Structure formats: C-alpha cells, structure tokens
Amino acid sequence: MTTVFVYVGDEGQKNLETGIQESVWGWKPGVVEGKAHLAVLQSLRAGDYLVLGSRGLGRISAEEAHGRTAEALHITRLTGGLYQDHTTVWEDETYPYRVPMEPLDVWEKARKDDLGEDAWEALRRSACANGAAKRAEAEDSFMEKALTKVLGGWEQELAQAGQPTDAAGDADDPADLGILELPPATDRLAYVRARTEQKALRRTKLAGRHEVPCDLCQLVLPKRLVHTAHIKRRSVASPTERADLNNVMFACVLGCDSLFEHGYVYVDADGAIRPSEPVASSTHLTTAVERLCDTCTAHTDASADYFAWHRHTIAHVS
Structure with a gap:
C-alpha cells in the first residue's frame, strides 16, 4: 500500500x-x-x-x-x-x-x-x-493516525447517541455478524470508513425502533434480522448518493436482501416488485420470490432513480 x-x-x-x-x-x-x-x-x-x-x-x-x-x-x-x-x-x-x-x-x-x-x-x-x-x-504512521481518528469519531457519535461505544461490532446489525476480522491493511481505512458511514445511516433510518418492516416482503422483524441496504451500490455511488437516505432500504436476511442484491428481483418504475429473467427457469427461485409483496415500500419519487440504476445495472432490465 x-x-x-x-x-x-x-x-x-x-x-x-x-x-x-x-x-x-x-x-x-x-x-x-x-x-x-x-x-x-x-x-x-x-x-x-x-x-x-x-x-x-x-x-x-x-x-x-x-x-x-x-x-x-x-x-x-x-x-x-x-x-x-x-x-x-x-x-x-x-x-x-x-x-x-x-x-x-x-x-x-x-x-x-x-x-x-x-x-x-x-x-x-x-x-x-x-x-x-x-x-x-513512514507511511504506516499516518495510516495508524487515520484509523484512530475514524474510530474515535465513530465512538464519539455512539456516545452522543447514548449507544455502547464499541465501534468494532453490533450484535443487532446483521452486517456485523459475519465479520471475523479486519481486512488486509491495504483496505483497512476504506473499510472502517465505509462501516462507520453505514452505521450512521442505519441508526438514522432505524430512528430508535427495535422492529422494522422489510421493504420487500413487509414482514415486521427484529432489527437484527434486517439489513440497511444501499439500492444503488455504495461502491459506485457518489459521496452524496452514499449518504442519501433515499438510497437506503430495509431488506431482511430471510432472503430478500440477497434476492435484491444479486438482481433476482427488481423494482419497476411504478414501484412493483418483479422477478428477473433467471427466476423463470428455477422452481426454487420462483418459490423464494413468491413470498415477496407486490410493491416495494421504499419506492418513492426520491428513490426512483436509484431503483432504476439497480433495475438496469444489476437486474439487466432495459
């Protein structure tokens, strides 16, 4: 690095x-x-x-x-x-x-x-x-200071929000459950910065709730079973888009998050949830998609462009 x-x-x-x-x-x-x-x-x-x-x-x-x-x-x-x-x-x-x-x-x-x-x-x-x-x-010295500053800022935000000041993980955030260790040093600052941004967005969107509805299947679930997922992927979003709550939806870990993430379902211009082409050739995928609701509750005028990006880029729907 x-x-x-x-x-x-x-x-x-x-x-x-x-x-x-x-x-x-x-x-x-x-x-x-x-x-x-x-x-x-x-x-x-x-x-x-x-x-x-x-x-x-x-x-x-x-x-x-x-x-x-x-x-x-x-x-x-x-x-x-x-x-x-x-x-x-x-x-x-x-x-x-x-x-x-x-x-x-x-x-x-x-x-x-x-x-x-x-x-x-x-x-x-x-x-x-x-x-x-x-x-x-001595490049490592600067990176150590950068990591310390990012983690310290996040812990301060947690303290101000009345949350436990453990920046390493959150038992109620499904994004943290599979994390066993930090990534290689070359990716560490970007990783920590991304996670702190995502945690801040999640805290804002949850607004103190312990149960929230999935925007795809609309089951009301404990927050630990619901991801706060970017509609337009964070990796290609601008800084403004990454911080936009309209680009964030609730997607449960019971299948909805993965189906949307990999483009097996998409949201059309009217807010309807549709299966993408690969679903038609798989009985099991069809069964998984059938449990979703007809419309996505995260679709609004403000989020429409983000869903359009997902529809065209991930689900490959023209």
Missing part, C-alpha cells in the same frame, strides 16, 4: 472542489514529464491513498511548517492507476495525467501532530514542487 500527499494552494481551491466532486485528480505535463514525479505516479495502484492538503503551507521551510495549520485534509482512496485523458474536467486547464479516486474523509484544521512528522513533511515538499505527489518516509 502506498500513500502520497499533494498540496493544493489558494489558486487550486476550485479545482480541488471539482476533483472531489468528480472523483479524479490530475497534474499538468510540466509537473510530470521528465521528472521523478512520473515514476511515483506510475507506481500507484487501485487501493493506494491520495491525501490532498488544502492551504496553510506553501513554499516554506520545514521549520516554519511545524507551526502551520492546513485548512483541510481530503483523504481519498484510488480506484485505479495513472492514465492520460484530455477531456474537460477543470475549467482552467486540462491536467491530463490523472488518477481516479473516491473521497473517504475530510479533516478540518489539520496540523503536524494530526498527520505525523513524516506525512507533514511530504505535504510541505509537495507544496514546494507545484503539487507533485510525495511519499512520506
């Missing part, structure tokens, strides 16, 4: 906003071509981390940087490696050397102690090199 740090100054703030929104970051040819920076970018792979530091440093000495504060730190995870593309993303220039990424977290008012000395120095060196991507000498 590799983590690189990029500094974005005052003039790049609009580009930073655009890059985060479009899930891509780019560099000018002059910052890449014929420079050691190119080898750094070529080494990046999906699963590596790109940390974008906003304002506060600039072309200053290491000693002067120690007392500075970065306005914001955007932690992103790469979804692919370096590629070249000249299509328009940013208004001022093309920035053809690009990496695709997904935003994970934002730290406001970050200082050296928040990142660790090596990561802070990498960010300063990037500021001195026109925003070139720089590695920290």
